[in-house]
Amino acid sequence: MAVTVFAMALQRNLFSAVVLFGLYSFFMATVLVALDAVDVAMTEAAVGAGVSTVLLLGALYLVGGTEAKPLHRPLIPLTLAIAVGVVLAYGMQGLPAFSDAQAPIHTHVAPRYLQESMKETGVPNVVTAVLASYRGYDTLGETVVVFTAGAGVIALLRRRRKDAK
Amino acid sequence: MSAIAGHYSYWVTVFLMVAGLYILIARTNLLKKLIGLAILQTSVYLLYIAPGKLIGGTAPILANGFTTYSNPLPHVLILTAIVVGVATLALGLALVVRIRETYGSIEEDDILARDIADADG
């Protein structure tokens, strides 16, 4: 994945950058399966490698294809990004180690969901039960966000018959 | 050395985040910036899901014969995040298309030059 991201950053041809992005999404989906997040992996594969790549290609067709050569070497952004990375790495040291069963994430609400969801909802897939039932408001908000995005794109890209550019 | 081995997933996350951030701020092409933003978003998914995994556990679908499950809560949050991310990407792409039609180019320098010329003239 690191190689893909490097190549994407350096590529000047935008079409290959978009194809590499699709490849990167598939790698991310595979990593997510390895982390036991099957619902998320399915969504990432469908959305990232499917819809995102198709939309990027559609926009690329409308916008046209190559990136200009930068005028001066981007040293300030590079140092800024590396500085942010160092600060993040320092902060990450405080987080629990990989697969630590005593981490706070595993000891508060999650055991209740895992144990009670069969009795209260009768749905074996705990992620669906939490998404649709325990945290139903969040899913309502998300559906409205998707609706708003669709409405926004319609507002931006709708053609008016009289003054087409 | 558990700072490195135990936190390996965090190192990968930080690397992806920094790479996405670099593409976002260092490249002047608007479409490239959006791709960098998408990479930044996927690194955040990794940041949330990696701590939820328990070695020896399985996916959070209740079945006979399994006792340890990975934490379902980050999965729910990231499902929402993925869909919101693609909504943001779609709106950003629509804006880039409109910018291209108005300014004729999607390079930041050309757009700034046009704006300065319009403000002066």
Place this chain on the structure above:
Amino acid sequence: MRNDIILRVIAKIFVPFMLVFALYVQFHGDFGPGGGFQAGVIAAAAIVFYALIFGLDAGHRLAPEWIVEKMIAAGVLVYAGTGFAGIFLGGNYLDYFVLGADPVSGQHRGIFWVEAGVALTVSGVMLKLFYMFTGRGREPEDA
């Protein structure tokens, strides 16, 4: 791509399977990975695939614009409506356990309708985005 016979044959075989798979993922989301979002995206991807191979007009014939626009709004309304049904039957907004004879079947019914609403909106929006982006560049060429 209309003239490439391999792509046409494969598209004709695969598109029905993809649509049925989307329905499977939607309804099997209770027992395995899946649910509303994945099903909506897979259904939209099936129609996008069809439109890419057979042309945008064929895609428009299969999923006309007005149906897609109605689907986007209908999904959100179904979701909100399930919440209001909870109020009418005696509980709070988005309470599922009042929807059925006993709380667990009420939960099943509520989750079913909620996921259906989500799938409608997500597939509608993804398809509409595809139509918008591909329809934008065509009119200057026609005029």
